[in-house]
Structure formats: C-alpha cells, structure tokens
Amino acid sequence: MDLALRPMSTSQVLDRTFYLYRNNFVLFAGIAILTPALRLIAMLIQLKIFGPMVMPQQPEDFTPQFFQALFVRVIVGFIVGTIIYLFGTSLASGATAYAVSMVHLGKTTSIAESYREVSRIFGRIVRVLLSVLALAFGPFLLLYLVLIGMAVGVAMMGKNNPGSLLLVMVFVFLIGGLAILGATVWMIYAFCRYALAIPACTLEKLPAKQALKRSRFLTNGAKGKIFGISFLTIVLGAILTYALQMPALLASNAMIFSAKTQFSIAATIWIYIAEFLGGTVAGPVVTIALVLVYYDQRVRKEAFDLQYMMDAMGNITPPPPPPNPAIAPGAIG
Secondary structure, X not given: OOOXXXXXXXXXXXXXXXXXXXXXXXXXXXXXXXXXXXXXHHHHHHHHHHOOOEOOOOHHXXXXXXXXXXXXXXXXXXXXXHHHHHHHHHHHHHHHHHHHHHHHOOOOOOHHHHHHHHHOOHHHHHHHHHHHHHHHHHHHHHHHHHHHHHHHHHHHHHHHXXXXXXXXXXXHHHHHHHHHHHHHHHHHHHHHHOOOHHHHHHHHOOOHHHHHHHHHHHOOOOHHHHHHHHHHHHHHHHHHHHHHHHHHHHHOOOOOOOOOOEOOHHHHHHHHHHHHHHHHHHHHHHHHHHHHHHHHHHHHHHOHHHHHHHHHHHOOOOOOOOOOHHHOOOOOO
16 A cells, blocks of 8 residues: 555556556456447447448449438447447446555455446446536537538638639638647547546545546646556557457458458458457556546645555554553452
C-alpha cells in the first residue's frame, strides 16, 4: 500500500497499469468481456439478417435499392451499437474501476463482486457517460447543423448570383475546416477533462453532476498526462485488434490494393471475432490507467495516502488493557 499510494510519473502509471493487468488478467479480462461479447452477438445477428457487405463494382449498380438497404443497415447498426456501448461501457468501466481500486490497495475481489458493487449505481454511471459524450460531441452536432444551413444558403445564393458562388464556397470550406479542427480539439480536451468522472462516481458514490465537477478538479494540471496515457493505450488496442484481423484480411484478398469488394462469410466472422478478442484483451488497459491517475491526483492534491493510512489505523482494534495487579486472582477476599 505504501508503494502504491505515491505520486507517479506517466511512465510509472503505465508500468503499474501493466503490472496490475498482468497479475490480475483473468479478473480484468473477465470484466471487460461484456461489451465485446454483446457487440459480437449483435454483429453476428446482423450478418445473419443482412448478409455480408457487398459494394457495387459498376456505377450503374448504385441503385436506389442499394442505398435504401445500406441506409437501413447503417441505422440499425448505429442504434444497436449505441445501446450496447452505453450499457456495456457503463457497467464494465465501473466494475473495472472498482476492481482496480481493490487490487491497487492490496485487497482482493472477483468479477461477480465488482459487477455487484457497480450495479447499485449503474444509473449514475450511465448519466455520467451520457454527459461526457454530450459535452465532447455537442460542438460536432451544432457544427453539422450550421454546415447544413450554410450549404442551403450557398445553393440559394448560387441561383441568385452565380458569379460569387465560387468565392462563397471557398469561404464556407475554409470556415468549415477551421470549425471542424476546433471541435476536434475541444472533443479531446473534454475527454481529458472528464476522464476521471466514472472513477470518481464509482469509488466515491457521487451523483453524476458531482462526479463531473470532481473530475474537473482532479484533472486540473494533469490533462497532458491523461491524453498521453489514453493515446498510448488506445493505439495499443488498435494495433492488437488489427494484428488479429490481419489473417482474415489477407485470406480474403481484401487489402487496400485489391480489387475485391466483398468479404467472405468466414472472413467476416473472423474479423468480428478478432475485434471481440482485441476489445476483451486491450479494453481494460485504458480504464486501469485512468483509475491509477485518479489515485495519483488524489495523492498529489489531497494527500490521500495519509488519509488512507489514518483510516486503516483507525480500523485496527486496540489490544485489551493489561490486568490490574490489585485485582489479580486470589487478591479478593
């Protein structure tokens, strides 16, 4: 405990992350399997219903029926994927945060206990996740609506004044590009700012609003560390998933320089399974790292190591007082 609760650099957080993960692989992978398993089941069901994705090879093949089927497939996939993401991520990230807290502080837990503890505050975690997503992607939605309005305005202007249409389009593209860049920067900033909201909600049993406020306080001065750790762990997961998918991509001859436009059923299922394995194995890493950053910031800002030590000492039952010689056996009467 005294070695765990100390200020840590970025490299020490990563080292501690992989140490905990390596020594508790079954625990963390067992918790993280929920979301990838649900995604795998949903994708296999959609594959059974819609069949493998087939891209037309000729321009005349892009018929209204093709676009209608593609639209239905995309909408169904988006709705199902969103529901699975919200449910699975909220439950698994909260359970992982609880499990990391236990093993980091030298205690033991299980997959069932971690989920049981988080199930009591599942609604709070969902609200935290929805709030973070709204704060991060809100500017993109607003920008999307503004760009649609600008496109309609440009079309109307083109009818009234065709000569200035090119200049207006260049201006719109320039403003739109800068706005997209700004929204992307804000998205990264928002995720770093609220990266510790779920650990705070899970471990301190805070309501969603208080958890977001808590994350803003704890991440102050640590957003660069959070971004670096998150980026490295996400890239690691992407590389692992792609490495698992590579045999299927090669076997189906569907690499970027190939003329193939359709995956075989076997290759598609292989890719789905590779995504499942990649999400299960690499998924917990970023959550483990963020919980360690949460404790690191509490140690730095609130001397949590001293608080924890004092609480631990307070829970120790003092030994009974020594017997009084004046009332030793035989001294009475």
